[in-house]
Amino acid sequence: MFVILVYDVGEKRVNKVLKKCREYLTWVQNSVLEGELSEGNLKKLKFEIGKIIKTGEDSVIIYSFQSTKYSTREVMGLTKNSQDIFV
Amino acid sequence: MFVILVYDVGEKRVNKVLKKCREYLTWVQNSVLEGELSEGNLKKLKFEIGKIIKTGEDSVIIYSFQSTKYSTREVMGLTKNSQDIFV
Structure with a gap:
């Protein structure tokens, strides 16, 4: 399935969360992987993210879609990391 | 359709972009609206965003999904702005 993950975590944990997420997903923009x-x-x-974040301070939203049919992904301005799954 | 918008724009334009996006979408996390x-x-x-951003510096990604069927939205940690469209 197609996953979009956005995170807003404490400065001390940002690198750890990003490093872990990059093992599974592609970084596309500040605090956004897909x-x-x-x-x-x-x-x-x-499970890995759960071991890193402080649930009382940090926020991670994970959207997952069984299919990218009938969906679009559009970039306005800079493409920080090309990701053409939707083509 | 269901829209997820993430933005990474210059500091001078952040407030303008956020203000404009909030006219249409719900803020759910730092730089993320849906x-x-x-x-x-x-x-x-x-069109409105296009008038605000500097395409050579800023980046806005807009995901749109015709349906949220067969999709999930999960929050780990804090729910910064509750949004139960997926229920």
Whole structure:
């Protein structure tokens, strides 16, 4: 499935969260990663993130879509990291 | 359609972009807004954003999904702005 992950975490944990997420997804913009993930890998990623973040301070939103059919991804301005899954 | 908008823009333009996007979408996290938008309103929003951003410096990614069927939205940690469209 296609996953979009956005995070807003404390400065001390940002690098750790980004490093972990980059093992599974592609960085596309400040605090935003996306990519195709199996159900199993998404579970693993959530488990890993859960070990890093402070749930009372940090926020991670994970959108997952079974299909990217009938959907679009448009970039206005700079493409910080090209990602043409939607083509 | 369901829209997720993420932005990474110059400091001078952040407030303007956020203010404009909030006319159409719900702020859910730092640099992330989401919500249901008609095709027409999405076009208007893009036009408005285009007048604000500097395309050579700023980056806005707009994901739009015809349906949120077969998709999930999960928050780990803090819910900065509750948004239960997926229920």
